[in-house]
Amino acid sequence: MKYIPVGVDIAKHLIQVHFVDEHTGEVVDKQVRRQDLLTFFSNRKPCLIGMESCGGSQHWARELTKQGHQVRLMQGRFVKAFVMGNKNDVMDARAIWMAVQQPGKAIAVKTEEQQSVLVLHRSRRQLVKFRTAQINALHGTLLEFGETIHKGRAAMDKELPAALERMKMKLPQYLISLLEDQYSRLNELDSLIDSIEKQLISVARQSETCKHLMEIPGVGPLIATAAVASMGEARAFKSGREFAAYVGLVPKQTGSGGKVRLLGISKRGDTYLRTLFIHGARSASLLAKDPGPWITELKKRRPAAVAIVAMANKLARLVWAITANNRQYDKNYVSVRPY
Known part of the structure; x- marks a missing residue:
């Protein structure tokens, strides 16, 4: 089956579509409202639809695939090479139209379940970053007042109460209360991270593929669920x-000249x-x-x-x-x- 190439530059409200009419050869640049995109493609022959992999692209890829179209999600850096002239929605859609016709590796279209697992991983990663930032902020504040504690969460749990007791003798109570609140937030972040990890462990135990992967030394529930979900x-x-x-x-x-040199990761x-x-x-x-x-x-x-x-x-x-x-x-x- 011959698929008609179409470039789609997705956005929140107005989506730019570019293709060449197979009968007249007319170059079509059309703006379609978000709520009308599926209707627009439902009345067309099977298309090879190219889109940049970004927010919302997985959703559109799933929905357009259900209509019988073939969807290729591409990294933005591969599409950028085909942008000619000024960068705008029309030129981006044309660049996507040209890029989708080139040979290359497309990004896998994931199911809703796989995306849900990835949301758990991204949320956990964000919370870990928040916790690390909170710990670093406490270290910096204590250092400003002559108090130092060792690295690591265990050392902070052990040494921070004594440091706060010493600071109470010379510093205002509102500062001590603020530091105690910041420290208590670490426990809240710990509980949120633990809750997400328990959900990921539950997902891993329900998947036969994840069970097989966790038999590999060095592979646990986090790697197993993230790999299966990311792989598509x-x-x-x-x-x-x-x-x-x-x-x-x-x-x-x-x-160059047939000589290839390997660099770092x-x-x-x-x-x-x-x-x-x-x-x-x-x-x-x-x-x-x-x-x-x-x-x-x-x-x-x-x-x-x-x-x-x-x-x-x-x-x-x-x-x-x-x-x-x-x-x-x-x-x-x-x-x-x-x-």
């Missing part, structure tokens, strides 16, 4: 290396998922009783941080292989490549 359809990735590249666990490359990919994989790899390589000969030998040849990132890359490939093939983890499994 595992078979959309051709290999484990492609998924590792999607996460951002492969090095940058630079080369870039900031491309899913930052949150990459962080989880690196923490999981650190746990598997440093805390496990038997981390395995592969990582043990690698740590002898390379710096510890480099070895941990390499282990994270391996974890990502394992996660993809188990998810895509719907099988259990086997420590002694040996992959056989056809010649």
Whole structure:
């Protein structure tokens, strides 16, 4: 079936559509109200609809796919290369129309359940940031008045009450009350984070795929649920290396004249998922009783941080292989490549 390419620049209220009429060859630039977008496409032949991956794009991709259209979500940096002239809604839609016809890797369209799990992860990440900022603010305030406590939450719980008692002797009561309120908020954030983590553990226990993933050393409920939800359809990735590249666990490359030089790990990919994989790899390589000969030998040849990132890359490939093939983890499994 031949799909008609269409570029769609989505927004909150007015959505810009660009395509070329297949019968007359007329270039169409049309503004469609948000509530009329599905009606506009319901009366058209199957289209290849390109959209930038942004807020609301997953919703529109699901709804347009139900109508029989094929939707490709693309990263904004790939679309930017096709913007000609001034940047506005019309030129953005034309750039998307050109970009959707180019070969490349599209972003997976996720189900509502997968997006719901990702919302839990994003909320947890935001709360952890709030908690870290609150702890740093308390450290800075205490230092201004000559009080220092050791790093870490456990040290703060142990040393802060004594520090506040000493400060009560020389500082106004309103400042002490403020610091006590800030400290009490840490407990509130702790309870919110614990509640989200319990929900993620419940989701992991209800998913057969997550159960298989959690058998891998270094993979817990957080990595399992985040990986499955972020992956969308595992078979959309051709290999484990492609998924590792999607996460951002492969090095940058630079080369010319047939000579390619590998650089360090870039900031491309899913930052949150990459962080989880690196923490999981650190746990598997440093805390496990038997981390395995592969990582043990690698740590002898390379710096510890480099070895941990390499282990994270391996974890990502394992996660993809188990998810895509719907099988259990086997420590002694040996992959056989056809010649």
